[in-house]
Amino acid sequence: MNAPPDLCAELAELALDAARLGAARAAELRAGPLDVTTKSTATDLVTNADREVERLVVGHLRARRPGDGVIGEEGSTTSPDAEVVWVIDPIDGTTNYVYDFPGWATSVAVRTATGTLLAGAVVDPLHGDEYVAARGQGARRNGRRLALPQPPPLERALVATGFGYDSDRRAQQVAVLGGIIREVRDIRRMGAASVDLCSVAAGRVDGYYELGLAEWDLAAGTLIAIESGARVEEIDGGPPRPSGRVVAAHPELWPQLAELLRSAGF
């Protein structure tokens, strides 16, 4: 599909509107009683707010672009093979959300049927951050254009990561962490993959890696980080894949970080 710059800019505006709407409603719902249950494992939380925010975001997008497909974490998936598909995580960082710990976000991206990301927005209301990117047109945080600074050497890099909800996978993730922590400045585990990728874009961390993310965790943050100048790829190259091994960093730091991660068994 041919996606002219004007269309990408228009989709970015719509993604940002939808993510703002979702994050504002999630913040409102956080003030009331939450109905918290679990999904894939006993530590994988979902709330009434995750479901309500997804309905709201999807309704907003469908009213404006009824022909597009939707992939949503909480089950709103329809026409996932359409030419244009919205990829939505209504609350990324649900554990942060339940604990009222800053760093959850509403993440909205839009891509073609073949996976080309056209636009994305991540709204993190407790930090007051709105990130948005349109393909080929850069990324912005609260209206200001993002541009990655020169990276530090690997031994002074601050590196973010995350852990999945499956205990065996966590053990594997901790083993990798043990293999890299002596070789970098320090590690951050902030609790939302979309915010981690935006943190790379904003220079709040120098790198990020994680195993086993879903498309809705990755999509918007990946485009925002790329459009800020970062390299965001599978450790073996190519665009981030669901359930893959994503590595994000300045292009000059990326190969060293990837090599270190490989040597640690990532």
Ligand code: IPD
């Ligand atoms: C999770 C967060 C977390 C990451 C997990 C994700 P959710 O998403 O992004 O940072 O480590 O792998 O599943 O479940 O809060 O939407």
Ligand code: CA
């Ligand atoms: Ca989520």
